Amino acid sequence: MFLLHRPTQVLVEILELSDLFDPFKDEVLGRSHAGEELQDPALFPKAEMGFPSEESLPICWLDGHYREHLHLGEPRRMVVSNL
Numbered sequence: 001m002f003l004l005h006r007p008t009q010v011l012v013e014i015l016e017l018s019d020l021f022d023p024f025k026d027e028v029l030g031r032s033h034a035g036e037e038l039q040d041p042a043l044f045p046k047a048e049m050g051f052p053s054e055e056s057l058p059i060c061w062l063d064g065h066y067r068e069h070l071h072l073g074e075p076r077r078m079v080v081s082n083l
Helices: 017-021
Strands: 002-005 010-014 027-032 042-045
Antiparallel strands (some): 002 010
């Protein structure tokens, strides 16, 4: 899987997907794809990563306690557009 390292705008090949999905890991092992030579693996902070489409990573990949931050019991509001 390739993610975008936002500070450098470089694509990074994630080498350990299990670390990416583990919300208790702050870093992922990846390989930067900049230039023509194969780069050495390095650790990248997950907080600095995103999808190439510039979407953020899911909160459940970043915060092991994300459910505690949800506002359960509050009704969700649906927005309807009259286009």
